[in-house]
Amino acid sequence: MINVGVIGYGYWGPNLVRNLAEVSRVKLTAVADSSPEKLALVQRRFPAVTTTADYQDLIRDPSIDAIAIATPVSTHFELGMAVLKAGKHLWLEKPMTETSLQARQLLEEAEKRKLILFVDHTFVYTGAVRKMQEIVSSGELGKILYYDSSRVNLGLFQHDVNVIADLGVHDFSILDHLLKEHPNAVSAAGINHFPGTPENLAYITMFYDSGTIAHINVSWLAPVKVRQILLGGSNKMITYDDLEPSEKIKVYDKGVSFTDDPKKIYEMRVGYRTGDMWAPKLNEGEALRVAVEHFVDCIEKSQPPMTDGHMGLRVVELVEAATSSMRGRGETVHIQRKGKFQ
Template sequence: MIGIGVIGYGYWGPNLVRNFAQVTGGQMVAVCDQNASRLDTVNKLYPALNTYDDVKAFLKDPALDAVVVATPVTTHYPLAKMALEAGKHVFVEKPFTSTSEEGRELVALGDERNLTVMVDHTFIYTSAVRKIHELNSSGQLGQLYYYDSVRVNLGLFQSDVSVMWDLAVHDLSIMDYLLDRDPLTVAATGVAHVAGQPENMAYITCMFPDNLIAHFHVNWLAPVKVRQTLVCGSEKMVVFDDVDMSEKVKVYDKGVTFDDDESMEYQRRVGYRSGDMWAPRLDNIEALAVETQHFVDCIRTGETPLSDGRAGLRVVNILEAAHRSMESSGLPIPIEPMREVTAS
C-alpha cells in the first residue's frame, strides 16, 4: 500500500486529498499546511490522517511513500526536491516549476533515485481529450493544419503568476499530449491592465514543421467563460467545448481538397467537403480520479506517467519562450527540441 501525503490544503489540495483517499493500492496518510484553520478542517473531515505544519516533520512520517505538492508555483521546486531527496515519489501541481532549469534538476533527481515524478496536467486525463488523442493517433483527422484554443473568463486575477502561467499551461499540456511534437518557435503578446501586476491577457502562437500552427488566447478579463479548442485536419475537424455538458467533443467531416495541377486556375483547384457531424460517447469519469489512480499505478509498476516530469518540463520550456517573446514585443523565439533532449 502506497502511503500518500499532500502539502498544501488550499484551493486544489482538498480535491487531491479526496481523490487520493479513494485510489486502489494507495492510501492518504498525512497533510501538511502552515494554516492552522485548514489543518482543523482536515482533522474534522479525515480524523485518521496525520497533520503537520512543518514540512521536515511531515517528510519524516514513516508511513509516507509519495508526496503531492499543491502549493504556489514558486515553492514547487524546493518542496519537490526535498521530497525526492527524502526518497519519496512526487506529484506536482501545474505548472511543474518556475523555470526549465528547476524542472531539469527534478527530472534528473527522479531518474537518479528511481522515483516517479508526475505533473498534474489534469486535462489530458479527461475523456474528451483522450478521445481526441485517439482520433488523431489513429489517423482519422489526417494531416493536422492548425490547433486553436480559447480559454477566457472574468477573473481570477493572480498576483504571483501571469495569465499564461495560470491558464495557458492547461492548453499547452493538452497540445503537447495531442500533437506529440515540439514547436520550432514560440511568439507571444500580452498586456497587464492592472498596474504592477502580471499580464492578464495573452496570445501565444507556436509554429511547427509542415505548416502546422497552434494559437492560444487566454484572458482573465472576459465577460463570458469560454473553454473551446479547434483541431483541424485534412480529413476531419474537431471542436472541444469544455463548457458544453452534453456534447464536449464534436467531429466534423468537413474540409477542403486541392487539385495538384498548378496549371489550373486557383478557384478550380480548391474544393470543399461538407459531411456529417457526430459527437462520440464519452465516459463520465472525473479526470482527477483517473490521474491520481494513474500516479499510484505508475509507482507500483514502474511505468512512466503520461504526464511525467519531462512533459511538465516541455510545457515550462514553452512558457519561458513565450515570456521572452512577450518581453521582445512578440518576436518569435526558437525553442529547444525537448523530446530529443529529454529522451537522451
Template sequence: MLKVGVIGCGYWGPNLIRNFVQINETEVARVADLDGSRLRHMKGLYPTIETTEDYRDIITDPQIDIVAVATPVRTHYRIALEALSAQKHVFVEKPIAASVREAEELIALAERNERKLMVGHTFLYTSAVRKMKEIIDADELGEIYYINSQRLNLGLFQQDINVIWDLAPHDISIILYLLGQEPHSVRAIGTSHINPAIEDIAILTMNFANGLIAFIQSSWLDPDKVRKMTIVGSKKRLVYDDVQPTEKIRIYDKGVEKPAHYNTYAEFPYSYKYGDIIIPKLDGAEPIHTQLSHFIECINNGAAPISDGKSGLQVVKILEAAQRSLCTGSSPVSIE
C-alpha cells in the same frame, strides 16, 4: 497500502486529497498548509488525517511514500526537491517548476533516487483528450493545419504568476500530447490591466514543423468561462468544448479542396465539402482519479507516467520561452 502526504490545501489540494482517499491503494496520512483555517477545514472533512503547518513534518515522516504538492508555483521546486531527497515519490501540480533549470534538477534527482516524478497535467487524463489522441493517431483529421485553444474566465487571479503560467500549461500539455512533437519556436503577446506587473490576458503562438501553428488565448478578464479547442485538419475539423457537460467533442466532416484541374470558371478555385457531424461517446470518469490511479500504477509497475518529469519540462520550456518573448516585444523565441 501507500501512504500519502498532501502539501497545500487551498483551492486545488482538496481535490487531490479527496481522490487519494477514494483510491483503494492509497491512504492520506497527513496534510500540510501554512493556513490553519484550511487545515481545520480538512480535519472537519477527514477527522483521521493528521494536519500540520510545517510541510517538513510530511517530508521527514518515514511512513509516507508519496508527497503531493499543490502549493503556489514558486514553491514547487523547493518542496519537490526536499521530498525526492527524502526518497518519496512526488506528484507536483502544474507547472512542474518555475524554470527549466529547476525542472531539469527535479528530473535528475528523481532518476538518481529511482523515485517517480509526475506533474498534474490533468487534462491528459480526461476521456475527451484521450479520444482526441485516438482520432488524431488514426489520421482521421488528415494533416493538421492549425490548433486554436481558448481558456478564458473571470479570474482566478494569481499573485505570483501571469495568466500564461497559470492557464496555458493545460493547453500546451494537451497540444504536445496530441501532436507528439515540440514546437521549434514560440511567441507571446500579453497585457496587464488589473495588476500592472502581471499580464492578465495573453496570446501564445507555437510554431511546429510543416507550417503547423497553434494559438493559445488565455484570460482572467473574460465574462464567460470558455475552454474550447479547434483542430483543423486537411480531412476533417474537430471542436473540443470542455465546458459542455456532455458531447464535448464534435468532428465535422467539412473541408475545402483546391481542385488539381478545372475546366470552367465555375469550378474555380475551391470545392467545399459539408458532411456529417459526429459526436463520439465519452466515459464520465473523473480525470483526477484517473490521473492519480495512473501514478500509483506507475509506482507499482515501474513504468514512466504519461505526464512524467520530462513532460513537465517540455511545458516549462515553452512557458519560459513565452516569458522571454513577452519581455522582448513579442519576438519569436526558439525552443532547443
C-alpha cells in the same frame, strides 16, 4: 497499499485530498498546511488523517511513500527536491516549476533515484482530451493543420504567475499530448493592465516543423468563461467545448481539397467537402481521479507517467519562451528542443 501525504490545502489541495482518500490502493496518511483553519477542515472531513503545520513532518516520515505538492509554483522546486532527496515519489501541481533549469534539476534527481515524478496536467486525463488523442493517433483527421483555443474567464487573478503560466499551460500540455511534437518557434503578445501584477491577457502562436500552427487566447478579463478548442485536420475537424454538459467533443467530416490539375487551372483550385457530424461517447469519470489512479499504477509498475517530468519540462520551456516573446512585444522566440515523448 501506497501511503501518500499532501502538502498544501489551498485552491486545488481539497480536490486532490478527496480523490486520494477515495482510491482503494492509497492510504492518505497526512496533510500539511500553514493555515490552522485549513487543517481544521481536513480533520473534520478526514478524522483519520494526520495534520501538521510543518511539511518536514511528512518528508521525515519513513512510512510515507509519496508526497503530492499543491502549493504556489514558487515553492515547487524547493519542496519537490526535498521530497525526492527523501526517497519519495513526487506529484507536482502545474506548472512544474518557475524555470526550466529547476524543472531539469528535478527531472534529473528523480531519474537518478528511480522515483516517479508526476506533473498534474489534469486536462490530459479528461475523457475529451483522451478521445481527441485517440482520434488524432488513428489518422482519422489526416494531417493536423491547426489548433485554436480560447481559455478565458473573469479571474482568478494570480499573484505569482502570469496568465500564460496559469491558463496557457493547459493548452501546452494538451498540444504536447495530441501532437507528440515540440514547437520550433513561439510568438506571443500580452499585457498587464494593473501595475504590480502579472500579465492578465495574452495571445500565443506556436509553429511546428510538421506545418501545424497553434493559436491560444488566455485571459483573466473576459465577462464569461470560455473553454473551447478547434482542431483542424486535412480530412476531418474536431470541436471541444469543456463547458458543454454533454457532447463536449464533436467530429466534423468537413475539409478542403486543393488541386494543381492543369485542366482546372482557370477554375477555383480549392474545393470544399461537407459530411456528417457526430459526438463520440466519452469516459465521464473525474479527470483528477483518473490521474490519481494513473499515478498509483506508475508507482506500482515503475513506469513513467503520461505527464512525467519530461512533459513538465517541455511545458515550462514553452511558458518561458512565450513570456519572453510577450515581454519583447511579440518577438519570435526560436526553440531548439529534442523532446522525449511517451
